[in-house]
Structure formats: C-alpha cells, structure tokens
Amino acid sequence: xxxxxxxxxxxxxxxxxxxxxxxxxxxxxxxxxxxxxxxxxxxxxxxxxxxxxxxxxxxxxxxxxxxxxxxxxxxxxxxxxxxxxxxxxxxxxxxxxxxxxxxxxxxxxxxxxxxxxxxxxxxxxxxxxxxxxxxxxxxxxxxxxxxxxxxxxxxxxxxxxxxxxxxxxxxxxxxxxxxxxxxxxxxxxxxxxxxxxxxxxxxxxxxxxxxxxxxxxxxxxxxxxxxxxxxxxxxxxx
Amino acid sequence: xxxxxxxxxxxxxxxxxxxxxxxxxxxxxxxxxxxxxxxxxxxxxxxxxxxxxxxxxxxxxxxxxxxxxxxxxxxxxxxxxxxxxxxxxxxxxxxxxxxxxxxxxxxxxxxxxxxxx
Numbered sequence: 001x002x003x004x005x006x007x008x009x010x011x012x013x014x015x016x017x018x019x020x021x022x023x024x025x026x027x028x029x030x031x032x033x034x035x036x037x038x039x040x041x042x043x044x045x046x047x048x049x050x051x052x053x054x055x056x057x058x059x060x061x062x063x064x065x066x067x068x069x070x071x072x073x074x075x076x077x078x079x080x081x082x083x084x085x086x087x088x089x090x091x092x093x094x095x096x097x098x099x100x101x102x103x104x105x106x107x108x109x110x111x112x113x114x115x116x117x118x119x120x121x122x123x124x125x126x127x128x129x130x131x132x133x134x135x136x137x138x139x140x141x142x143x144x145x146x147x148x149x150x151x152x153x154x155x156x157x158x159x160x161x162x163x164x165x166x167x168x169x170x171x172x173x174x175x176x177x178x179x180x181x182x183x184x185x186x187x188x189x190x191x192x193x194x195x196x197x198x199x200x201x202x203x204x205x206x207x208x209x210x211x212x213x214x215x216x217x218x219x220x221x222x223x224x225x226x227x228x229x230x231x232x233x234x235x236x237x238x
Numbered sequence: 239x240x241x242x243x244x245x246x247x248x249x250x251x252x253x254x255x256x257x258x259x260x261x262x263x264x265x266x267x268x269x270x271x272x273x274x275x276x277x278x279x280x281x282x283x284x285x286x287x288x289x290x291x292x293x294x295x296x297x298x299x300x301x302x303x304x305x306x307x308x309x310x311x312x313x314x315x316x317x318x319x320x321x322x323x324x325x326x327x328x329x330x331x332x333x334x335x336x337x338x339x340x341x342x343x344x345x346x347x348x349x350x351x352x353x354x355x
Contacts, residue, residue: 085274154316168332187343
C-alpha cells in the first residue's frame with residue numbers, strides 16, 4: 001500500500017485538491033453560519049479563509065500552488081459582478097424612485113469612508129505612502145489597486161486593506177445598523193455596498209434581496225466615485 | 239444555461255475591452271454589468287434568459303472571495319508595525335461610513351418623499 005505522503009504529493013500537483021478544499025471549507029463555513037442563524041461573527045468567508053489558511057500552513061503549501069486550484073473560483077468574481085445587473089434590473093423601478101437618496105448616501109458614505117480612515121490612520125502615525133494604499137479601501141479590489149498605484153501606494157497592501165475592509169463591513173453591518181435603528185433595506189444595503197464593496201454586498205444578499213440589490217448598486221457606483229474623490233482627499237493629508 | 243453564461247461572459251469581455259480602449263477608471267466587469275442591465279431593459283427575452291444563471295452565481299457570491307481572502311492571510315505581515323493603526327482605521331472608518339451612508343439615505347428619502355412603498 002502506498003503511503004499517504006505519496007498520494008498527497010501526487011494529488012497536490014494538480015488543481016483538484018485545492019479547488020475541492022476551497023469548496024469544502026466554504027460549505028463548512030456556510031453550515032456553521034447557518035447553525036448559528038447567520039450570527040454576524042460566524043461569517044462564512046471568514047471561517048472558510050481561516051480553515052484554508054490553517055490547511056496551507058500545516059501542509060506547507062505556498063499560496064501560488066493553492067491558487068492554481070482556487071483560481072477557478074476566483075475567476076467567477078468577474079461574471080458575478082456582471083450578473084449584478086439582474087437584481088439591479090429587477091429593482092429598477094424602486095431604484096428610479098430612490099435615485100436622490102441613493103446618490104446622497106453614496107456621496108456621504110464614500111467621502112466618510114476615505115476621509116475618516118485617513119484621518120484616524122494619520123493620527124495614529126501611519127506614513128503617507130501607506131495612506132495612499134489605504135485611501136481606496138472601500139472600493140472593489142481591481143479599482144482600489146489602480147487608485148493606490150496612481151497615488152504611489154503598494155498594490156499588494158491595497159488589496160490586503162480592501163479585503164480586510166470588506167470582511168470588517170460584513171461582520172459589523174447587521175449589529176451596527178440594528179443599533180442605528182435603520183429599518184429600510186434599501187438604505188442598509190446601499191450603505192454596506194459603498195463602505196464594504198463586494199464582500200459587504202455578498203453579506204447583504206444573505207440578509208435580504210433588496211439589501212443585496214442596493215448593495216450591488218452602491219458597490220458599482222462607489223467604484224467610480226472613489227476613483228474621483230480618493231486622490232483629492234489624500235491631498236488634504238499630505 | 240449555456241446561452242446565459244455566454245452572454246454574461248460577452249458582456250464582461252466587452253466591458254474589459256471598453257475599459258482598456260478608453261482608459262476608464264472602473265473595472266471591466268462593472269461596465270459589463272451596465273451593459274447587461276441595458277440589454278435586459280431592452281429585451282424581456284434576455285432578462286428571462288439570464289436571470290436564473292445570474293441568481294445562482296449571486297447566491298454564493300461570498301464563496302468567490304475566499305481565494306483572495308486566503309491570499310491576504312499570507313500578506314498580513316506586510317502591515318508591519320502599523321498593523322494596529324490600520325486595523326483601528328479600517329474598523330472605525332467602515333462603521334462610520336455605513337452609519338453615515340444609511341442615515342443619509344433615510345433622511346433624504348424622507349425629505350424627497352421617496353420612502354419605500
């Protein structure tokens with residue numbers, strides 16, 4: 001009988017193992033989230049990421065090897081973003097009716113997200129070149145990377161800060177908006193999409209379809225707005 | 239299903255091409271989303287064709303962020319000595335932005351009479 005290490009090293013060469021384990025980790029995370037009635041801290045992404053990080057660490061697998069399998073899942077982010085047109089279409093009459101509050105909340109949310117992050121980070125002694133990577137953190141990763149590079153920041157650091165922001169938003173949104181007594185699903189969704197891009201939008205879809213649709217709108221519009229406001233606000237801090 | 243997927247990918251491809259050609263500051267898929275929305279608005283056939291596949295993709299949108307999330311774990315050391323400051327900045331600014339955005343929406347909806355029917 002061949003020993004486990006041989007089988008493992010054979011399987012670990014192809015993308016199948018890590019693709020499968022990504023799905024297994026997500027299904028496990030989703031089951032745990034379900035079992036806790038989707039308690040905010042039992043976030044399926046956070047659980048899956050933690051499980052996989054531990055597995056990579058134990059098996060001493062480099063991220064590049066993991067990504068050969070996980071890339072098939074990662075690739076679907078693009079088509080899924082395009083697919084956000086569907087909730088947008090289904091909600092278009094409600095969106096048209098709410099266009100003024102949507103644009104107002106977008107402007108306020110976007111400026112507060114960039115401005116308060118830079119203010120706090122600078123007050124705590126963060127250097128200017130790191131601030132450039134922090135400024136676009138509420139927008140979706142490809143946009144944030146582009147903005148950070150344009151401002152002289154680091155693309156890798158920008159991507160890390162974007163993901164951390166998304167997970168933070170997904171974790172805090174529900175208890176925070178309950179405490180703030182916001183009952184309008186449109187307002188809740190839009191604010192989360194603006195502040196916490198796709199990861200916040202994914203969370204909003206778990207909570208309510210209207211919140212999900214408005215989060216998708218917030219994420220899409222904030223991608224455009226952050227590209228315009230982030231450089232201006234950063235200039236105030238330099 | 240395969241037609242719907244083809245259409246979604248075509249929209250993404252067109253979006254990527256437009257962004258590259260015109261140097262837009264937004265990602266290709268966001269332009270693709272606008273394009274698909276326009277196509278759905280123009281044709282109910284397209285709307286009904288794409289809807290089930292899109293809804294399946296979006297039902298598990300969270301899953302799609304897992305690979306990027308795992309990548310972040312390996313780069314957490316990059317935050318270096320500024321980890322604490324950046325964590326505080328992210329936590330507080332995200333909370334402020336969510337509350338400010340939601341409150342603005344509710345207040346303006348009340349002012350303009352666009353409360354939910």
